[in-house]
Structure formats: C-alpha cells, structure tokens
Amino acid sequence: MDQLRHFLATNSQIRHSSPGSSDFEALREQVVIQETRNPGIIVRPCTIEELASLVKVLTTNKLPFSVRAGGHDIFGRTQIEKGVTIDMREIHHVDVNKSSHTARVGGGITIMNLLQELQKHDLTTPHPVTPSVGYTGWATHGGYGILSSHHGLGVDQIVGARVVDAQGNICDADEDMLTVIRGGGGSVAIIYELIIKVYPSKKVLAGFIxxxxxxxxxxxxxxxxxxxxxxxxxxxPALGLYETVIHAPEGKSFATVLMWSSDDLGEGQQWVDKIIGLAPVAVNNVIETTILAFNEMTAELVDKTAYATIFCPGVYDLTAEVVDVISTYIENKPPHPGFTFGIHELRPEAPRECRKSVFNARDPHFLIEIIPMSSSREIFDELLVWAQGFNNALRKTDPDNIYPISYIPLTPNEGLDFKVIYGNRYETLKRVKEQYDPDNVFKHALVQL
Ligand SMILES: Cc1cc2nc3c(=O)[nH]c(=O)nc-3n(C[C@H](O)[C@H](O)[C@H](O)COP(=O)(O)OP(=O)(O)OC[C@H]3O[C@@H](n4cnc5c(N)ncnc54)[C@H](O)[C@@H]3O)c2cc1C
Structure with a gap:
C-alpha cells in the first residue's frame, strides 16, 4: 500500500478515503449490510486519466483491487477485505447524441441519475425495477427490467465503451472486447463509459395492480x-409486467407492476384492463406518467441498506406445478414488510440480440427472485428460512423445466458454473480474456474463468 499512498500524495487531486476518515463509513456502505466488506482504502477517480494512472500503480505493485459503482451486488463481491476499492461513482456524466439515438454514460452512474439526465432531453432507456442500482453493473451482466420485451435487455443497449484496460491504457473497446463486456461485466477492463441506446421518453401507463x-x-x-x-x-412487446407480493394497507397482497411503453395509450388501456381482469382487483393505481416519475415512486419502496440475500431459480415456464409452489410459499410468507418476491419474464416477443455478446440466456424464461430482505436481522433470519424452503421446493419441480443458465449477479459464487452460463459463448469469453487480461488483473470481477 505504500506505493499507492505515495502515488496519492503526489497526485493530491485524486480523491480517496481511508478507515478513520470522516467519509469512509458512508463510502464503504453497500446495499447488503451483512456482506459489506472492509477495504483498506477507497479511491474515487473523477477522470479517465486518473483512473488509468491508478490502475497502472495498482497493477505494477500487484495491489489487490476491486471496482464498485452502485454497490448492489447482493453477495458483497464488490469490495475486498483490506484491498483497494476503485469507487466509480464520481464518473457519472451523460452526454446525449440525439442524431445517433445514443448517450455516453459514466461507468459509475446509477439508474436514477441516468433516467433524470435523459429526461432533460426527453429520452429514456431500459432499466431494472430498482433505480438505485448502478447502470454499468446492471447492463453489462444481463440487465432484466420491465422494458425488456419492448427494447431488449440491458446488455443489448450497449453500442460502445471507453475503458481502461489491464495495462492501465485508455482505449475504445474493439468488437471483441465489446462482445465480452456485453454479458461479461468488468472481466476484461474497467468501464469508464458506455455508449448506450436511448429512446424517446413519452407518456407511459405505469403502476401497481x-x-x-x-x-x-x-x-x-x-x-x-x-x-x-x-x-x-x-x-x-410494449406491455411489461413484474409480478410481486406487497404489503398493502389491506395486508400481504399479490400484485403486479405494469408498464405500457408505446405511444398508443388507448391500446395500452385495453391491455391494462386485460391484466386487471386476470383476478379480482383490490387497488389499481396504474396512471399516465413518465418512466422517470414511476422510478421516483418505486425508489421509495426499497430499503437503501438491509440484511438481504437472494435465491433466483429460473424456469422455462410457469407450469401448474411451479405455480402451486409459488402460491403456497407466498401464502406462507412471514407477514413482514419488505421486498421478498418478484418475477422477471423474458418473453418470446423481446427483441433478439442484434449485436454480438457473450450473454447466453436468450430463450424465453422466467427468473423467480426470492429476496429475504429487512433492516432487522431477526426478521431477515426468519425470512431466510422461508426463502430457503421456497427455493428448495422450486428446484424440486420438473427438472426439464428448470432453466439451466443462472443469472450471475443474483447467484452466489458457489452456484456459478461459467461453462453452463456462457454455453457456446464460453470459448469467446476465454479467448478474449486471455488476449486482454492474460495475468487476470481483474480477478475480483464477478466473472472468473
Ligand atoms: C435491490 C436490487 C434490485 C435489483 N434489481 C435488478 C433488476 O431488476 N434486474 C436485474 O437484471 N438486476 C437487478 N439487480 C442486480 C443488479 O443489477 C446487479 O447486482 C448489478 O451488478 C449491480 O450493479 P451496481 O453497480 O449497483 O453494484 P456493484 O456492487 O457496485 O457492482 C456490481 C459488479 O459490477 C462491476 N462494475 C460496476 N461498475 C463497473 C465499471 N464501471 N467497470 C467495471 N466493472 C463494474 C463491479 O465490479 C461488480 O463486480 C438488483 C439488485 C438489487 C440489490
């Protein structure tokens, strides 16, 4: 660490924080309390030059480092004990290019800040259900969300990237590197900025039923x-749904988050009515709104930090057997508020992959998120027992219906089989990794071969 401290002393414009500094605890904070690590130092580059010179010092001196942005990795893999955290959150610019329908977005920006900046240009882009998530971590590892059927997954929004590579050089990602960034996250480079697709932000219909x-x-x-x-x-495709359970004033309730995102709001209302007709409705608060306003509302619903973990089995289909398990377990869910269950669906109508990527989960499927989460450790422990039972019961359903490809951000390391996850794209990932990061400088990225 002495070499790093010397570097920071001679480059005093580079922000950093060490244990004992007044801002250290706030900067160290990750979303999941019990998985939050104790780095030795947190360095916060603001420019690509600062980032590149930092990486050179770290690699030359073989100092262990990790990269963080929104801090939402549920298993805390974003920081390492006593290591160096490269905190990307100061890099959060958004530069819109209206003629190419793209934007350059800083590698540390959160979804909420991105949507806010894009809205100033009457633009928007696909996003996850929780807007405090970091955009780069979400988009580069897959990126499921309520607009997936309309505009595709996060990974398919990526058009280009400016990065700092394993040698500390600044470069624009070439096609090989981009292919790996789309699904391989930060495994071959630190992403200074992504160039992403953006879309006109018009009125949508959105809310909870x-x-x-x-x-x-x-x-x-x-x-x-x-x-x-x-x-x-x-x-x-314009109809997005995310099934969940919420704690309404009437008590624990089955609900769906709905978003209709095309111009024809008349047709949208017909589809809202059809979704309302799926079962007797207690409350329908779907309204005409904007994607930003909707996200500002949902941002209030999830704890900023909590005791949490996740089980995330995937299935090809919500068969009667799977629905039986889901119904039984949501009925038995302990009666505590908190975000504990949701289903992402990748529908057949979702736009197909239009650029090369290593992201391989392309078949229509459902990701069932079981998320014991609470600011109270005792409640979390109670929810955990329920969640384990739920997960085990789902995994015992018809093996032919279980989707074999795990979603990396929502799977603990011991459950990650990268050969299965990447399938016939694994060799591409391996080849590009060997080419760009032969010494495995990015050994603390989520994807490890
Ligand atoms: C409450 C909650 C809700 C979620 N909802 C969804 C959802 O709806 N859909 C979905 O698909 N996923 C969802 N996720 C998962 C989330 O998208 C991933 O965990 C994502 O990787 C988090 O990114 P982050 O920047 O917030 O987290 P971090 O923990 O800061 O980073 C996650 C990973 O990305 C890497 N990374 C981040 N920025 C960079 C960069 N600039 N360069 C290189 N590597 C980088 C980090 O090194 C780390 O390995 C959710 C997670 C939580 C906790």
Missing part, C-alpha cells in the same frame, strides 16, 4: 391460469 388477496393462494393460481390464456394470443 393489487389483487384481492384474502385467499392469496387462489388469487395467485387464478392470475396465472388467466395469464397463460392471455399469452396464447401473444402479448404486445
């Missing part, structure tokens, strides 16, 4: 039976 849930099991079964029938005629 909360179903009558006195008998939660029956409600969930009815919803799924009717949803399955609705899908037979195919659902327009």
């Amino acid at each position: 909360i179903y009558e849930s006195k008998d939660l099991t029956s409600t969930a079964r009815l919803y799924h039976d009717n949803y399955r029938n609705l899908k037979i005629d195919s659902i327009p």
Whole structure:
C-alpha cells in the first residue's frame, strides 16, 4: 500500500478515503449490510486519466483491487477485505447524441441519475425495477427490467465503451472486447463509459395492480391460469409486467407492476384492463406518467441498506406445478414488510440480440427472485428460512423445466458454473480474456474463468 499512498500524495487531486476518515463509513456502505466488506482504502477517480494512472500503480505493485459503482451486488463481491476499492461513482456524466439515438454514460452512474439526465432531453432507456442500482453493473451482466420485451435487455443497449484496460491504457473497446463486456461485466477492463441506446421518453401507463388477496393462494393460481390464456394470443412487446407480493394497507397482497411503453395509450388501456381482469382487483393505481416519475415512486419502496440475500431459480415456464409452489410459499410468507418476491419474464416477443455478446440466456424464461430482505436481522433470519424452503421446493419441480443458465449477479459464487452460463459463448469469453487480461488483473470481477 505504500506505493499507492505515495502515488496519492503526489497526485493530491485524486480523491480517496481511508478507515478513520470522516467519509469512509458512508463510502464503504453497500446495499447488503451483512456482506459489506472492509477495504483498506477507497479511491474515487473523477477522470479517465486518473483512473488509468491508478490502475497502472495498482497493477505494477500487484495491489489487490476491486471496482464498485452502485454497490448492489447482493453477495458483497464488490469490495475486498483490506484491498483497494476503485469507487466509480464520481464518473457519472451523460452526454446525449440525439442524431445517433445514443448517450455516453459514466461507468459509475446509477439508474436514477441516468433516467433524470435523459429526461432533460426527453429520452429514456431500459432499466431494472430498482433505480438505485448502478447502470454499468446492471447492463453489462444481463440487465432484466420491465422494458425488456419492448427494447431488449440491458446488455443489448450497449453500442460502445471507453475503458481502461489491464495495462492501465485508455482505449475504445474493439468488437471483441465489446462482445465480452456485453454479458461479461468488468472481466476484461474497467468501464469508464458506455455508449448506450436511448429512446424517446413519452407518456407511459405505469403502476401497481393489487389483487384481492384474502385467499392469496387462489388469487395467485387464478392470475396465472388467466395469464397463460392471455399469452396464447401473444402479448404486445410494449406491455411489461413484474409480478410481486406487497404489503398493502389491506395486508400481504399479490400484485403486479405494469408498464405500457408505446405511444398508443388507448391500446395500452385495453391491455391494462386485460391484466386487471386476470383476478379480482383490490387497488389499481396504474396512471399516465413518465418512466422517470414511476422510478421516483418505486425508489421509495426499497430499503437503501438491509440484511438481504437472494435465491433466483429460473424456469422455462410457469407450469401448474411451479405455480402451486409459488402460491403456497407466498401464502406462507412471514407477514413482514419488505421486498421478498418478484418475477422477471423474458418473453418470446423481446427483441433478439442484434449485436454480438457473450450473454447466453436468450430463450424465453422466467427468473423467480426470492429476496429475504429487512433492516432487522431477526426478521431477515426468519425470512431466510422461508426463502430457503421456497427455493428448495422450486428446484424440486420438473427438472426439464428448470432453466439451466443462472443469472450471475443474483447467484452466489458457489452456484456459478461459467461453462453452463456462457454455453457456446464460453470459448469467446476465454479467448478474449486471455488476449486482454492474460495475468487476470481483474480477478475480483464477478466473472472468473
Ligand atoms: C435491490 C436490487 C434490485 C435489483 N434489481 C435488478 C433488476 O431488476 N434486474 C436485474 O437484471 N438486476 C437487478 N439487480 C442486480 C443488479 O443489477 C446487479 O447486482 C448489478 O451488478 C449491480 O450493479 P451496481 O453497480 O449497483 O453494484 P456493484 O456492487 O457496485 O457492482 C456490481 C459488479 O459490477 C462491476 N462494475 C460496476 N461498475 C463497473 C465499471 N464501471 N467497470 C467495471 N466493472 C463494474 C463491479 O465490479 C461488480 O463486480 C438488483 C439488485 C438489487 C440489490
């Protein structure tokens, strides 16, 4: 660390914080309390030159480092004990190019800040359900969200990247490196900025539909039976749904988050009515709004920090057997508030991959997120037992229906089999990794071969 301290002393403009500094605890904070690590120092570059010179010092002196942005990795893999954290959050610019429908976005920006900046230009872009997430970590590892069926996954928004490579050089990612950034995250470079696709931000219909849930099991079964029938005629890509359970004033309730994101709000309202018709409704607060305003509302619903973990089994289909398990476990969920269950669906209508990537989970499938989460350790422990039972029961359903590709950000290291995850794209990932990072400088990235 002495070499780093000497470097920081002679480059005093580079912000940094050490244990004992007044801002250290706030900077160290990650979303999941029990997974938050104790780095030896946090360095906060503001420019690509600062980032590049920092990487040169770290690699020359073989100092262990990790890269963080939004701090949402649920298993805390973003920082390392006693290591150097490169905190990207000072790099959060957004430069819009209206003619190419793209924006250059800083590698440390959060979804919320990105949506706020884009809205100033009447633009928007796909995003996850929780806007405090870092954009780069979300988009480069896959990027599921409520606009996936309309505009594609986060990974498919990436058009270009400016990076600092394993030698500390500044460069624009070439096609090989971009292919790996799309699905391989920060495994071959630190991403200073991404160039991403942006879309006109018009009015959308968005909100929660909360179903009558006195008998939660029956409600969930009815919803799924009717949803399955609705899908037979195919659902327009502009309709995004994220099924969840919320704690409404009436108590624990089955609900769906809905967003209709195309211009034809009349057609959108017809689809809202169809989703309302899936089961008896207690509250419908779907309104005409903007994507930004909707995200500002949902931002209030999730704790900034909490005790949490996740189980994230994937299935090809919500079969009757799977729905039975879901219904039973949401009925039995301990009655504590908190974000504990949600389903992302990658529908067949979702735009296909249009650029090369190593992201391999391209078949239509459902990601079932079971998220014990609470600011109280005791409640978290109680929810954890419930979540483990839920996960085990889902994994015991028909093996042919289990989706084999785990979602890296939502899977603990011991559950990651990269050969299965990347399938026939694994060799590309390996070749590009060997070419750009032969010494495995980025050994603390999520993807490790
Ligand atoms: C509450 C919550 C809700 C979520 N919702 C969704 C969702 O709806 N859809 C979905 O797909 N995922 C979701 N996720 C998962 C989330 O997208 C990933 O965990 C994502 O990687 C988090 O990025 P981050 O920057 O916030 O986290 P960090 O922990 O800071 O970073 C995560 C990883 O990305 C790497 N990274 C970040 N920035 C850079 C960079 N500039 N250069 C190189 N590497 C970088 C880090 O090194 C780290 O390995 C959610 C997670 C949480 C906790």
